[in-house]
Amino acid sequence: MNDELYGLSGGSFEMGSIIRKYTRQEINAEEQALLDSWKAKSEENRMLFEELVHGDSLPVELANYHQMEVRKEAAGEMMMEMTFPAEGNIRSMPWNWKRMAAAAAIVLFVITGALLLFINKDQKAKITTQNVSKRSTKDKAPGRDGATLTLASGEQIVLDSTANGFVIEQGETAIVKKDGMLSYSPKKGGEEGKVLYNTLSTPRGRQFQLLLPDGSKLWLNAASSVKYPTVFAGKERVIEINGEAYFEVPPLTRKGGKERVPFIVKTSDMEVEVLGTEFNVKAYKDETNVSATLLEGKVEVKTGSSQALLTPGKQAIVGQTESTNKITVIENADTEEAIAWKNGLIAANKATIKEALMQISRWYDVDLQFKNEIKEEEIRIRVPRTASLSGVLKIFELSSRLRFEMQGNKLIVWQQ
Amino acid sequence: MAKEYTEPEIIDGLKKNDRRVCQYLFDTYYTQIVYFTYRIVEDREEAEDIVIRTFYSFWNIRDRFNSILNIKAFLYITARNNSFNFLKYRQRQRENIRDLTVQPFSEETSETERRIIQSDFMKYVYQELQNLPDKCRQIAVMTWFDGLNASEIAEQLNISVSTVTTQRARAIKYLKEILSDDNLMVLSIILTTLEYL
Numbered sequence: 314m315n316d317e318l319y320g321l322s323g324g325s326f327e328m329g330s331i332i333r334k335y336t337r338q339e340i341n342a343e344e345q346a347l348l349d350s351w352k353a354k355s356e357e358n359r360m361l362f363e364e365l366v367h368g369d370s371l372p373v374e375l376a377n378y379h380q381m382e383v384r385k386e387a388a389g390e391m392m393m394e395m396t397f398p399a400e401g402n403i404r405s406m407p408w409n410w411k412r413m414a415a416a417a418a419i420v421l422f423v424i425t426g427a428l429l430l431f432i433n434k435d436q437k438a439k440i441t442t443q444n445v446s447k448r449s450t451k452d453k454a455p456g457r458d459g460a461t462l463t464l465a466s467g468e469q470i471v472l473d474s475t476a477n478g479f480v481i482e483q484g485e486t487a488i489v490k491k492d493g494m495l496s497y498s499p500k501k502g503g504e505e506g507k508v509l510y511n512t513l514s515t516p517r518g519r520q521f522q523l524l525l526p527d528g529s530k531l532w533l534n535a536a537s538s539v540k541y542p543t544v545f546a547g548k549e550r551v552i553e554i555n556g557e558a559y560f561e562v563p564p565l566t567r568k569g570g571k572e573r574v575p576f577i578v579k580t581s582d583m584e585v586e587v588l589g590t591e592f593n594v595k596a597y598k599d600e601t602n603v604s605a606t607l608l609e610g611k612v613e614v615k616t617g618s619s620q621a622l623l624t625p626g627k628q629a630i631v632g633q634t635e636s637t638n639k640i641t642v643i644e645n646a647d648t649e650e651a652i653a654w655k656n657g658l659i660a661a662n663k664a665t666i667k668e669a670l671m672q673i674s675r676w677y678d679v680d681l682q683f684k685n686e687i688k689e690e691e692i693r694i695r696v697p698r699t700a701s702l703s704g705v706l707k708i709f710e711l712s713s714r715l716r717f718e719m720q721g722n723k724l725i726v727w728q729q
Numbered sequence: 730m731a732k733e734y735t736e737p738e739i740i741d742g743l744k745k746n747d748r749r750v751c752q753y754l755f756d757t758y759y760t761q762i763v764y765f766t767y768r769i770v771e772d773r774e775e776a777e778d779i780v781i782r783t784f785y786s787f788w789n790i791r792d793r794f795n796s797i798l799n800i801k802a803f804l805y806i807t808a809r810n811n812s813f814n815f816l817k818y819r820q821r822q823r824e825n826i827r828d829l830t831v832q833p834f835s836e837e838t839s840e841t842e843r844r845i846i847q848s849d850f851m852k853y854v855y856q857e858l859q860n861l862p863d864k865c866r867q868i869a870v871m872t873w874f875d876g877l878n879a880s881e882i883a884e885q886l887n888i889s890v891s892t893v894t895t896q897r898a899r900a901i902k903y904l905k906e907i908l909s910d911d912n913l914m915v916l917s918i919i920l921t922t923l924e925y926l
Contacts, residue, residue: 317795318802325842326798329849354839361843365850375858378851381763384777388763389755392781396788397748492771 324351332365453702456535456676458493460521465509465543472521483543484509486526494522499544508546514538515556518678525552529576532559532655535675536597550576557595559655564589582638583631587612592623593651600671604630606651614640653695659705661694666713669694670726677702679719684727690714736797743791755784758801760855762808765848769812779811805845865900868893 324347331348334340340348352359365371459473465483472480472490480488480495484507489496495513515521515537523531527545537556550565558578565574578585580596582603590610596603605614606628614621614629616638621629628646631638653660654672661669667687674681676698692713696705706717714729734742734753742750759780766776783804794800813834820834868882877885879893886893 317799319806320838321802321806321842321845323798325845326801326849328846330853332846332850333853357839357843361847365847371854374851375855377767378760378764378855381767381773381777382760382855385756385759388759388777388781389752392755392784393748393752395781395785396751 332362336366453677453679455699455701456518456520456678458521459519460495460513460515460533462488462495463512463514465511473519483511486543488543493520494524496524497526497543499526508542508544510540510542512538512540516678517675525550527565527574527576528563530561534558534654545574548572548574550574551579552577553579554594554596555580556597557593557654559591559593559652560587561591562587562589582616582633583629583640584615585612586615593648593655595651597671598633600633600668602630602632604628604651606646606648608648608652616640654698657698659694659696659698661692661709663689663691666690666692666715673702673705674724677705679722679724682723682725684725687715687726687728690728739797739800740795743794746791751784751788754800758804759784761848761852762804764851765805765844766808766812768844768847769809770815775815776812779815780808783808783811805841809841809844862899865896868896868900 327347328351331340331344334344335348348362352362459471462470462472462480464470464481470480472495475490477491478489480490482488483497485500487498487500488511489498513521513523513533515533515535517536520535521533523533523539523541525531525541525545526543527550529550531539533539534557537554537558539552539554539558541552545565548567560576560578562576565576566572567574573588576587576589578587578594580594580603581598582596583605585592585594585605587610590612591608592610592612593606593608594604595606605612605623607623607625609625612623614623614631616631618638619640621640621642623629623642626644626646626648628643628648628651630641630643632641647662650660650662650665659669659672659676666689670681670687673679679702690713694708694712696708700708709715710717716727716729718725732749732753734750739750739754741747742753762783763773763776763780766779767773770776770779786807787800787804794803816834864886867886879890879897882893883890
C-alpha cells in the first residue's frame with residue numbers, strides 16, 4: 314500500500330495506457346506480463362479488458378467523452394475564478410450546502426452560456442456553407458427517453474415532461490420516475506391486495522426503462538408497449554408486450570416456500586417463460602417475424618402449436634404470417650446485434666438490412682417507402698443511436714448499395 | 730500549443746501558487762475525471778460541478794503533493810468521495826419516497842481502480858482522434874456532416890479537388906489505424922464525435 318495513492322495501486326494508473334498499446338499492437342513483453350497478471354487477478358478485470366478491446370460501446374462512450382471535453386474551457390474558467398479570485402473579492406468562503414447550491418447554479422449558468430456561444434458560433438460557421446438550411450429541414454434528430462404511463466383507472470401520464478421523483482401510488486405500490494426509468498416499489502408491510510394493471514408505452518422516437526416490483530428490469534424500445542401488474546402476487550409473473558423489449562429478470566421464490574415463480578412474457582404470437590435470466594423479445598406487428606434471443610440462463614418459448622427450449626446464444630423465430638406459428642431455432646445467433654439497440658446502437662448485417670431500416674423508421678419517426686425490393690447484401694454496420702438521421706443514412710449509403718431521399722416525413726429507400 | 734510542464738516544474742509551481750500550472754493540470758485531467766465521476770453519479774452536470782470543486786480543494790492543499798501520481802490519485806479519490814457524498818445527499822432529499830433502487834454509496838478499491846483504468850483508456854483514444862490534422866478534420870466534417878462532395882469542399886476552402894480527396898483518404902487511413910479495422914465503425918465515430926466541432 315502506498316499512502317500517497319490513498320490505497321490505490323500504482324499499476325492502475327498505467328493499465329489504461331497498456332491496454333491502449335495492446336489494441337495498437339505496440340505492447341512490449343514487460344507490459345504484456347503486467348497486463349496478463351492484472352487480467353488474471355479477477356473476473357471483473359478480465360471483463361473490463363474485453364469491453365475496452367472488443368466492446369461495442371466505444372463509439373457511444375467516445376461521443377460522451379467528447380461532450381465533456383467540449384465544456385472543459387468554460388468549466389476551467391469557473392474553477393480558475395474560484396481558485397484565484399480577482400483583487401477585492403473575498404478570498405475563500407466556507408462551504409455549506411446553500412452556498413454550494415448557489416455556486417453550482419453559477420457553474421451551470423456559465424457552462425450553459427459558453428455552450429450557447431459554442432452552438433451559435435457553430436451555426437454561424439455552418440450558414441456560410443450554403444445548402445445547410447435546406448438540409449436542416451430535411452434532417453431529423455434522434456429519438457430520446459420518453460413514454461406514456463396508463464394507470465389502472467385509465468388515466469394517462471406523459472413521462473417526457475414529468476419531473477424526477479414520486480409519480481403516483483397504485484394500490485400498495487409507489488411509482489417513482491428517475492431520468493429515463495420508472496420504478497415500482499411495494500410499500501413495506503402493505504397487504505397484497507387487489508392486482509392492478511398498468512401499461513407503459515412508447516411512441517416512435519422514444520424509449521424508456523422500467524423496474525418492476527420483483528426487481529426485474531426492462532428496456533422498452535420505440536413504438537412498443539408493456540402491460541404488467543403493479544404487484545406480483547400469484548404463482549406466475551405474467552406481463553404482455555407489443556414491440557421490442559430487453560429483460561433482466563432475477564429469480565423469485567414464493568413466500569414461505571421453495572417453489573420458483575416463473576416470469577412469462579406474452580406476445581400475440583408466442584410466450585416466453587423463464588425463471589431468471591437476460592433476454593430480448595421482439596414482436597412488432599409490422600414485421601414478418603417475432604423473435605426471442607437469450608443471453609443468459611434458460612428460457613422456454615411456446616406458441617399455440619409448438620415449443621422450444623433456448624440456451625444462451627440461441628434465438629427463436631416465429632413467423633407471424635403463417636398460421637402454424639412454427640418455431641425456428643437459430644443455434645449461433647448474433648446476440649450482440651439483437652440487443653444493439655439497448656446498448657445505444659443501430660446495427661445491421663446481411664440478413665437484417667430490412668429490420669435495421671424498420672428500427673430507423675421507429676427511432677427517427679419517419680415512414681418508409683421502398684422504391685424497389687431490398688435484397689440481402691454483404692454489410693456490417695454499427696451506428697450510435699445518438700447520431701442525427703442524415704448521419705445514419707450517410708453511413709448506410711457509404712457502406713451499402715442503399716440510397717435514400719427524404720420527402721416530408723417519408724423516407725424513400727432504394728437499392729442501386 | 731500550450732506549454733508542457735515537467736514533473737519538477739509542476740511540483741515547483743504548486744509551491745509558488747503558479748496559476749498557469751493550475752490551469753495546465755486542469756486542462757490535462759479535467760475530462761477524464763468528469764468521465765470517471767459521471768460513471769458514478771450518472772448526471773453530467775453534477776459530475777462537472779463535482780470535478781470543479783475537486784480541483785478547487787486540490788489547489789487549497791497544493792503544497793502537500795510531491796509527485797504527479799500523488800496528484801492524480803488525490804483527484805480521482807476526491808472526485809469519487811464527493812460523488813458518494815452527492816448520492817447520499819440526494820437520497821436524504823428523497824427519503825420520504827420509498828425507492829427500491831437504493832445504492833450502497835461505497836465501493837471496493839478494485840472497482841475504483843477499474844473506473845480509473847477505463848477513464849485513462851478513453852482519454853488516450855480520444856487524444857489520438859484529436860491528433861487528426863486541422864485540414865483533414867475540417868474535410869472529414871464537411872464530407873460526413875454537411876454532405877458536400879469534393880468539388881464543393883474544394884471551392885469553399887479554396888483548394889484543389891485533388892487536395893480534398895488526398896486529405897479525405899488520409900483522414901480515413903488515420904482513423905482506421907487508431908481505431909478498429911472496421912471502417913464503418915470509424916465513420917460512425919467521426920459522425921458523433923465531430924458533431925460539435
